[in-house]
Amino acid sequence: MEKTTHPELSIQANIAQAETLxxxxYSRPEVVRDEKKQIFAKTWQLVGHLELVQKKGDFFTVEVxxxxxxxxxxxxxxxxxxxxxCRHRGGPLAKGKGNxxxxxxxxxxxxxxxxxxxxxxxxxxxxxxxxxxNFSLRKIKIDTFGPLIFVNLLGSEPDLSTYIGEIAAEIQHIDLNSLTFFKRHIYEINCNWKVYVDNYLEGYHIPRVxxxxxxEIDYSKYREDVRTYHSRQFAPIRNQNSIYKRNQEEGDTTGALYYWLFPNLMWNIYPDNLQFNIIMPDGPNKTLTIFDWYVPNNLTEKMQKDFEESFAFSHSVQQEDIWICEQVQKGLNSVSYDRGRYSVKRESALHHFHTLYAQYMNKP
Ligand code: FES
Ligand SMILES: [Fe+2]
Structure with missing residues (x-):
């Protein structure tokens, strides 16, 4: 697949001077095609949980x-x-999941x-x-982090543990193996996948949206840290009765942790549940946002009730994000708009995403 010739793409390293993507x-079909080859096929993608493939012959299908x-x-x-x-004429080999x-x-x-x-x-x-x-199936690179299965379609460097970097040590207090898949919810959003990721990566919109x-949060202490392939946002919880604080020990200051792993995976870590968001492009103006929840496998009735409350809250926040993302997509499609600027204080993780995006898209 030949790469299309796109206009030159560069993001200035100095955020104070940089212009946005x-x-x-955000709007061209040929960009979506090249992103698949340049980004989605060359990065580690979360595809599932080991629960699905425990015994010989267990399989599941997935699309990246x-x-x-x-x-x-x-x-x-x-x-x-x-x-x-299939190596004959491209037919499908497996459907759904099973053995x-x-x-x-x-x-x-x-x-x-x-x-x-x-x-x-x-x-x-x-x-x-x-x-x-000479006609074996084409293999993909596969690796695991705890019970989570990741693939890298073209086997690109670096390896998974380098890619995940500091996240591994920082979430050590969570026993990933004791979590079990609880619920999946898919939102279809009328925007480019990067509009959704951009929005996730800054807390700047929280006061208004x-x-x-x-x-719930102490906005003045909201913090973002930028690493190599991921960034982290930390939001201290202000309200002691917050749904984010329940089931937490007295004095525990861990709060909610939000990681984003380039290009499209979010880990939202709460004291008693873990949620992944996988952001998948479906054409230039449509995105599937897949929310997967994991909860402790010894879930009590009380925890189940708390969880439903936290799901409802997350769903209402998500409606607000969907609304703004769909409006922003219209703005980006407008003949009046080309590019904007970054808040130095509040949009460093966004600037980091755009920088990585440009690096990957410009790779030979
Ligand atoms: S056997 Fe013909 S496409 Fe697979
Ligand atoms: Fe938001």
Whole structure:
């Protein structure tokens, strides 16, 4: 796939002088196509939980920026990831999730072993210069962080633990293995995926867009830290009776932690639950925002009730974000607008995202 020639993209390193990402990058179909190759295929993407692939033959399918994938546990109990694309004419091999002894294409039944080697090609005698060994499934790089499964489609550097960086040590107090998948909620939003990420990366909009949230946090102490491939936001909770404070020990100051991992993964960490948001482009003007909640596996009735309350609160904050993101997309599409400026105090994580974005899009 050839790269389109885009206008020159650069973000000034000095935030005080820098201009934001030009509106061109938020609206063009050819940008979405190149982002898949330059960004989504070259970064670590969260695709699921080990709960789904515990036994030999367990599999699940997933899409990353439109790329169909299958993740499975092979005959040697090894975790494997493949493009869910048959080497014959591109048919699908696996559907949904389940357990299987082999991968059989839904189109003409070519059959692959769980390690990806092609085993069976019905009615294919007579093809010249054809050998099954050369038609194994295309593998993807796969790794885990605790029980979380990540893939890197083109196997790009760095490795997953370097990519996650400081997050691992900073969330050590959370036993990821004791959390279990609880709920998924998908929001479809009429904006470019970067509008949603931009919005997540700054607390600057909280006073105006989220009056309810504003009452919960101490905005004057809101902080953002920028690292290599991620940034972190910290919001001290002001209200002692806040839903964010419940189930917390007296004097505990950990509060809520918000991590963003380039390009599209958010980890929202609360004292008694963990929520991931996966932001997936679906064309230039549409985004799927996938909210996955994990809760302790010994969930009590009280915790379940608290959780429902916290879900309802998060849902109302999300409605406010959806509304503003959809308006901003219209603004970015306007003939009157090209690019803006950053708040030095409040938009350093946003500037960091745009800088990484430019780096990845400009890679040869
Ligand atoms: S496309 Fe898979 S067998 Fe034909
Ligand atoms: Fe928001």
């Amino acid at each position: 030009p509106s061109y990058w 920026a439109g790329e169909p994938l299958v993740i499975l546990r092979d005959q040697d109990e090894k975790l494997q990831g493949f493009f869910n694309v 299987c002894a082999a991968l059989q294409c839904e189109y003409h039944s070519w059959t692959y072993a769980l390690n990806g080697t092609l085993k069976f090609t019905p009615e294919f005698d007579g093809a010249e210069c054809f050998s099954k060994e 989220h009056p309810g949230l504003m009452r």
